[in-house]
């Protein structure tokens with residue numbers, strides 16, 4: 001039987017896309033990646049994507065959407081398993097994947113916070129979530145031991161935000177979380193995680209954050225005059 005042709009419709013900064021990319025890379029699956037501009041969605045994409053969101057995976061001419069569905073499918077149809085063999089542990093990992101999505105929503109709330117009060121409030125929410133994670137983490141290598149799993153892929157993409165935003169947080173948000181700190185480092189060094197974004201990711205994310213018109217945007221602009229350096233008007 002011929003192997004299917006995989007095409008991943010993506011956006012260069014999207015953490016949900018990165019979950020799919022990491023899965024494909026971990027499984028050594030060939031695929032084509034097509035990045036689109038979400039601020040100006042091409043007509044073909046609007047017609048194709050039922051929710052108008054990335055990632056979308058084309059399997060030959062069949063469409064899949066939602067990152068969880070895409071990663072679970074890829075895991076199922078390719079050799080190797082990025083899930084625990086134990087049903088309860090697998091289900092728990094799926095719960096923590098949902099937690100990772102909630103954390104992404106909080107990060108979105110942080111970078112869109114209009115003023116200092118809202119920014120500080122979101123920082124506290126995120127710190128509390130990180131504390132929950134620290135207490136849950138069973139190992140300081142991967143989420144639950146020595147094997148990299150789908151749940152790890154999710155947090156590889158979550159922690160990447162902090163590489164850019166942590167200097168603006170007015171507090172060392174990972175201080176007091178030694179397991180998380182080590183896990184974050186291990187994930188950042190994992191080739192599939194590191195290579196899920198392009199080398200100019202930091203610049204692209206900084207430009208994206210500057211354009212939010214938020215409190216964080218003003219901090220970035222003030223501290224580094226990044227607006228001029230990065231060519232943002």
Ligand SMILES: N[C@@H](CCC(=O)N[C@@H](CS)C(=O)NCC(=O)O)C(=O)O
Nearest residue numbers: 014015016052053054055066067068
């Ligand atoms: N629940 C979705 C979330 C995907 C998502 O929010 N994608 C964002 C980019 S990171 C998107 O396509 N946004 C475009 C829009 O909502 O118009 C998943 O897991 O795939």
